[in-house]
Amino acid sequence: MIFVTYRKLFLSIAVAIVLSSVAIIAGLGLNLGIDFTGGSLTESSYDARPEKETVEGSLDTLGLGGYSLRESVDDEGRDGYILRTRDLSEDERVVVSGTLTSVGEGAVVTRFTSIGPVIGQELKDKALWAIVAVSLIIILYVSFAFAGVSYPVGSWIYGGITILALLHDVLVPAAVMALLGYFVGMEADVLFIMALLAVLGYSVNDTIVVFDRVRENLVKFRTEKKTKVIGTDSMEREEITYTLQKPFEEIVGMSVSQSLMRSVNTSMTTLVALLALYFVGGEVTQTFSLVLIAGVIAGTYSSICIANPLLVFIAERKIDKVNE
Amino acid sequence: MSNNNLKKEEGGGSESFIRKFHAVAVIAAIVAIGFFVYSNTTGDTTKYPFKLGLDLAGGSHLVYEADVSKIAPSEVSDLMNVLRDVIERRVNIFGVSEPVVQVERSSFVSDTIVERLVVELPGVTDVATAVEEIGKTPLLEFKLVDQAALAASEHVATLATDNASSGAQVSNVTVNGEEVGEPFIDTGLTGRYLASAALEFAGGSGGQLSNEPIVSIVFNAEGGDLFETITRDNTGENLAIFLDGEIISSPRINEAIAGGRAIISGGFTPEEARSLAQNLNFGALPVPIELVSTQTVGASLGEEVLNKGVQAGVVGLSLVIIFMMLWYRLPGLIAGISLLGYVVMMLALFKLVPVTLTAAGLAGLVLSLGMAVDANVLVFERMKEEYRSGKGSNEAARVGFSRAWSAIRDGNITSLLSAVILFWFGTSIVKGFALVFGLGVIVSMISALLITRTLLLALPESRLSKKTIFSKLYNSGIKINKLI
Numbered sequence: 191m192i193f194v195t196y197r198k199l200f201l202s203i204a205v206a207i208v209l210s211s212v213a214i215i216a217g218l219g220l221n222l223g224i225d226f227t228g229g230s231l232t233e234s235s236y237d238a239r240p241e242k243e244t245v246e247g248s249l250d251t252l253g254l255g256g257y258s259l260r261e262s263v264d265d266e267g268r269d270g271y272i273l274r275t276r277d278l279s280e281d282e283r284v285v286v287s288g289t290l291t292s293v294g295e296g297a298v299v300t301r302f303t304s305i306g307p308v309i310g311q312e313l314k315d316k317a318l319w320a321i322v323a324v325s326l327i328i329i330l331y332v333s334f335a336f337a338g339v340s341y342p343v344g345s346w347i348y349g350g351i352t353i354l355a356l357l358h359d360v361l362v363p364a365a366v367m368a369l370l371g372y373f374v375g376m377e378a379d380v381l382f383i384m385a386l387l388a389v390l391g392y393s394v395n396d397t398i399v400v401f402d403r404v405r406e407n408l409v410k411f412r413t414e415k416k417t418k419v420i421g422t423d424s425m426e427r428e429e430i431t432y433t434l435q436k437p438f439e440e441i442v443g444m445s446v447s448q449s450l451m452r453s454v455n456t457s458m459t460t461l462v463a464l465l466a467l468y469f470v471g472g473e474v475t476q477t478f479s480l481v482l483i484a485g486v487i488a489g490t491y492s493s494i495c496i497a498n499p500l501l502v503f504i505a506e507r508k509i510d511k512v513n514e
Numbered sequence: 515m516s517n518n519n520l521k522k523e524e525g526g527g528s529e530s531f532i533r534k535f536h537a538v539a540v541i542a543a544i545v546a547i548g549f550f551v552y553s554n555t556t557g558d559t560t561k562y563p564f565k566l567g568l569d570l571a572g573g574s575h576l577v578y579e580a581d582v583s584k585i586a587p588s589e590v591s592d593l594m595n596v597l598r599d600v601i602e603r604r605v606n607i608f609g610v611s612e613p614v615v616q617v618e619r620s621s622f623v624s625d626t627i628v629e630r631l632v633v634e635l636p637g638v639t640d641v642a643t644a645v646e647e648i649g650k651t652p653l654l655e656f657k658l659v660d661q662a663a664l665a666a667s668e669h670v671a672t673l674a675t676d677n678a679s680s681g682a683q684v685s686n687v688t689v690n691g692e693e694v695g696e697p698f699i700d701t702g703l704t705g706r707y708l709a710s711a712a713l714e715f716a717g718g719s720g721g722q723l724s725n726e727p728i729v730s731i732v733f734n735a736e737g738g739d740l741f742e743t744i745t746r747d748n749t750g751e752n753l754a755i756f757l758d759g760e761i762i763s764s765p766r767i768n769e770a771i772a773g774g775r776a777i778i779s780g781g782f783t784p785e786e787a788r789s790l791a792q793n794l795n796f797g798a799l800p801v802p803i804e805l806v807s808t809q810t811v812g813a814s815l816g817e818e819v820l821n822k823g824v825q826a827g828v829v830g831l832s833l834v835i836i837f838m839m840l841w842y843r844l845p846g847l848i849a850g851i852s853l854l855g856y857v858v859m860m861l862a863l864f865k866l867v868p869v870t871l872t873a874a875g876l877a878g879l880v881l882s883l884g885m886a887v888d889a890n891v892l893v894f895e896r897m898k899e900e901y902r903s904g905k906g907s908n909e910a911a912r913v914g915f916s917r918a919w920s921a922i923r924d925g926n927i928t929s930l931l932s933a934v935i936l937f938w939f940g941t942s943i944v945k946g947f948a949l950v951f952g953l954g955v956i957v958s959m960i961s962a963l964l965i966t967r968t969l970l971l972a973l974p975e976s977r978l979s980k981k982t983i984f985s986k987l988y989n990s991g992i993k994i995n996k997l998i
Contacts, residue, residue, distance in 0.1 A: 280645055280805055300815045302641065306579070306806035320939040324932045331931060335924050381874055384947045388881060391932050391951065395885075395925040399892065402921035452895045455841060459891070460884030462837055463830035467880045471826030474569070474819050475877040482881060 194443035197499030204496045207488075208358055211365035220364070221371025223379040226314055230278040230304040232286055233262065235270030237296035245271060248289050254282070260375070270300070278304050317383045321360075321390065325353050328394055336401065339408045341432045343505045351500050352397045355492040359393035360386055362488035363481045370480070381478040389485030392460070396453060396493040403445035404501065411435045438509075439502050446498045457490040530972075537972035540965055544851070548858040554865060562865040566636075567872035567946070570820040572813030573636040574644055577618075578803040580629040591617075594629050597803070601631060601648055612636055631803060641810045656744070657698040659752040659764060664697035698754055701744050707737025709774075711791045713784070716777075727787035729778045738774020746770035762790070823876035830880045831857060838887060842894050844987035845970060849890040852965040856886050859957045867949075875950045882954040888925070889962035892918040898988075907976040907988050915967055922959065929955045 193200060224231055239261065246259060257275040271290070278286060283302065291297040332349035339345065363386065370376040412432045419429045434441065461483060468479040554560040568575050580597060582590050594617045602615040614634040638644050709732045716726045733741055744753070745767050754764040755778055763778055782790065835850035842849065860879065864871060897914030901907060933952030937945050976985045 280642070280808075283808070284642055298812065299810075300812035302808060302810040304808040306577075316939050316944070320936050320944070323935045323939065327931050327935060328928055331928055332924075335927075380944070381877070384874055384878070384944065387932075387936060387944070387947070388878065388951070391929045392885065394928050394932070395888070398924045398928060399888075399921045402924060406917075406920070448899075449895075452891050455891045455895075456885070456888045459834045459837055459887050460881070462833040463880055463884030466830035466833055467826045467877055469826075470822060470829050471877065471880065472819050472822030472873075474873045475823070475826075478874070478877050479881075 193446050193495055194439055194499055194502050197502055200495040200499050201503060204358060204492070208361055211361040214365040215361070215368045218368045218372040220368050220378045221376065223377035223382075224274065224303065224305050224310070225379045226310045228277045228305050228310040230275045230283070230286075231301070232273045232275075232283075232290060232299060233270060233301035234273070234287075234290040234297055234299045235268035236294035237268075238294065239269035239271070240294040242271075245290070245293050248293055249273070249286075252282075252285060252289060254278075254286070277306055313380065313383075320387070324390060325356065328352055328356075332398065332401075335398075336405060339405050341408075341412070342434070342438055343501065343508060347501070347504055348401050351497055351504075352394055352401070354500065355397045355489075355497050356390060356393050358492045358496060359389055359485055359489045363389055363484040366484040367477075367481055370477075376477055379477070381475065382481055385478045385481035385485065388482055389489065392486060393489040393492065396456070396489050397497045400446065400449050400453065400493045400497055401501075403449040404442055404498065407441045407445050407448075408434070411441055438505050442498050442502050446494060450494065453490055453493055457486050460486050533968075533972045536968045540855075540968045541851070544855040544858060544965070547862050548854075551858055551861045551865065562868070564861075564864060565868045565870045566816075566820065567870045567875070568634055568636060568809070568816070569811050569873050570816045570823075570871060570876075571636050572639060572811050572816040573634065574638045574641045575807075575809040576633040576635070576641075576645065576648070576805060577807035578631040578633065579806045580631060581802045581804065582629050590629060594631070597631060601633060605633065605635065605648065630806075637813065639810055639812055641808060645805060645808075655756040656701050656703040656741075657754045657756060658701055658744070658748055659754050660697050660699060661752070667697050698756075701740075701753075703733075703737065703740050703744060707733045707740065709734045709737070713788045713791045714777075727782045727784045729782070729787050729791045731776050731778065733774035733776070735774070738772075741774055741776060742770060742772045819873050820876070823873060823880070827876070827880050827883070830883050834883050834887060838890070842890075844973070845890075845894050845897065845966075848966055848969045848973075849887055849894070851969060852890060852961045853883065853887055855965045856958055856961040857883070859961065860953065863953055863957070867953075869949055869953070870946060872946055875946055878947055878950045879954070882951070882958070886954065886958035886961065889918070889922045889958060890966050892921055893962065893966065901978055901988050904977070904979065907973065907985075908971060910988075911967075911970045915963075922962070926955050926959050 242259065242261070249257060249259065254275045257273060260272045260274075262270050262272045273286070273290065275286070283304065287299045287302065290299060329346065329349035329352070332352050333346040336345035336348045367376070367378055367382060371378065412434050415431045415433065417429050417431065419427055464479045464483050464486065467475055468483065471479065554562045555564065580594060582593070598615050598617050602613070605613045605615060613636070614632070616632050618630045618632050619628070633648065635644055711729055711731045714728055714730045716728050749767050749769060752764045752766050755762045765778070778790070831853065835853060838846035838849045838853075840846070860882075863869065869875065893911075893914045895914075896917045897910045900910035900913045905913065930952060933948045933955065936948035937952065974984075976982070976988060978985055978988070
């Protein structure tokens with residue numbers, strides 16, 4: 191019951207989390223990778239990594255404009271560099287990889303990626319549209335699935351809260367990404383978007399399962415009263431009104447406790463799989479697993495400490511209004 | 515439910531036999547699918563290999579943007595297909611196994627429609643050569659055929675195949691005391707001298723079949739003169755026409771042809787003749803293209819990424835199964851079997867659909883291992899409540915499934931809807947992820963509702979009140995309800 195009883199505390203924490211996430215994202219910004227901004231990435235590896243100054247010295251003569259050269263260790267454990275530059279033409283690419291391979295022994299260019307700015311912009315647009323469309327369809331479906339329990343709060347409120355919880359769950363990993371980008375230079379790439387999309391799926395599922403228990407208990411603890419009314423078209427209709435045998439607050443609180451173990455255990459199994467991915471799964475998917483770990487923790491928090499307390503909070507306001 | 519109970523007690527023997535039979539059948543099915551995946555992965559040549567994306571297999575991914583601004587909108591999609599055919603032919607000459615060449619149109623999300631050509635070259639990491647090969651103009655060549663040399667070289671080829679098994683080698687073949695030369699002799703006449711090409715239908719005269727689709731070509735003045743010389747000097751010979759190094763047709767020269775007109779006929783379908791005419795007409799490509807994105811991954815790097823991804827999957831799978839067994843004991847073990855069933859079903863689907871596996875897809879699969887047991891967790895939690903309230907284990911399992919159904923249904927339907935939308939909107943890489951995600955949702959539901967349910971109901975009946983070790987295997991975890 192603590193989650194519902196101390197709902198104002200939990201909701202305040204949630205608001206604080208959301209606001210600071212927004213502040214972090216707005217303040218630091220996401221360190222967008224070339225998937226979004228357009229640009230080129232060349233990764234090279236060597237038997238023994240040459241001095242950074244040497245490499246930079248030869249790169250400076252090429253007139254690439256601003257570039258960043260970072261030391262890297264590829265998945266094979268070979269030392270190398272990752273070079274980020276603006277979007278390179280084919281001729282420039284040949285010159286750059288020639289330069290990179292000439293500075294050290296046993297040099298190989300293991301990866302080259304070049305993405306034009308238009309493709310990056312298109313990816314951004316599509317990701318945004320997808321998220322908006324998914325949110326809309328979720329509100330519609332949840333409103334439909336909870337239409338049977340529109341007392342005391344309308345079924346669309348369940349959908350709306352699902353989206354608010356979703357917003358929380360997506361903002362937190364995005365803020366984590368912004369922090370990592372600022373302090374460690376981690377870049378948000380396509381995998382970051384996919385991690386966010388996965389968080390989206392996880393979050394919705396989690397919230398709906400918790401609401402499902404509320405739905406079940408509402409049906410269990412309500413009494414139906416049918417009354418005959420004459421409608422405006424003077425036809426006789428049956429109107430059903432419900433009364434709850436227990437306070438709404440108590441029913442929701444009960445539901446939270448009953449579904450708590452499930453929420454915790456599912457996030458545990460998901461986290462366990464993600465930790466395996468983070469520690470064993472190689473460099474390429476580390477950002478992906480890190481963002482998801484943040485998202486799953488946020489998702490579990492939101493389904494327990496935001497969704498239901500918020501439901502009671504809204505119901506309270508509504509009942510007060512009716513009483514006035 | 516009470517009715518059910520009654521029936522169960524009356525005919526308990528046969529019903530429990532049927533349930534055990536179902537359980538054996540389910541496990542046999544898992545083993546069979548597992549064997550299918552295993553045998554199709556380990557062999558050298560398999561009918562259903564895993565399709566690895568370029569980031570795992572190594573290779574190049576090139577994106578070209580086509581400039582269609584000077585083309586009438588109605589012709590754009592036709593010309594893009596011609597472009598794809600041209601590039602595909604060049605890529606094939608390049609000797610790449612399973613290249614992908616496809617037209618991609620930027621979706622309605624963007625303001626302007628951009629036509630793109632995506633070229634994937636598995637195993638090609640020398641992107642410079644690839645780009646050069648793709649970017650060059652198609653080569654139309656006219657070569658004279660030396661019949662004797664052609665016949666000899668064909669004979670040599672046959673001999674070589676026949677002798678290959680015995681290990682003998684064919685070398686230094688001579689015909690009438692002379693060494694066999696190149697059967698096709700360059701004439702110097704190439705597509706460079708072409709003025710225009712058009713699709714026509716033969717009128718039935720001059721030895722042509724009537725209504726056969728042909729391509730008529732017109733040379734420019736210089737080419738016309740050259741053509742006339744060649745045909746005059748070699749009447750009776752065959753003049754082979756090569757496109758990008760491949761022989762297209764080899765018509766006989768019946769007479770000297772003046773005026774710079776020629777006909778290529780080679781049993782074309784109207785479509786083939788039209789696309790050839792278009793190819794020739796545009797000299798180069800039907801639309802100018804520009805390279806906008808390149809991605810290359812070294813083969814060894816890709817292999818390392820793949821190995822680590824698989825390792826992560828095995829570790830993740832083991833950890834999830836151990837967690838489930840520690841927490842839910844006997845039902846947890848069943849969830850573990852069910853999860854193994856999930857994995858083999860997913861892998862089999864990857865092979866059969868086929869789904870192109872990328873680093874992202876692999877990560878998605880590992881993630882789904884943790885999420886796939888969710889339905890099991892939901893059921894087990896409900897089941898535990900019923901079991902603690904004094905119900906028998908079978909009854910508790912049944913109630914657990916029916917109570918958890920609405921949550922499983924709503925959760926999975928929303929996930930499935932999200933997957934469909936992502937598939938709809940996504941760029942190719944997001945599409946792949948959405949596909950893995952969507953398949954995962956469906957398969958995890960099947961594994962929970964079919965495998966877990968069948969196995970759980972086949973277990974012998976038990977009650978908490980019996981207080982045997984077996985009865986304790988159903989009870990588990992801490993009673994959090996009392997704590998909060």
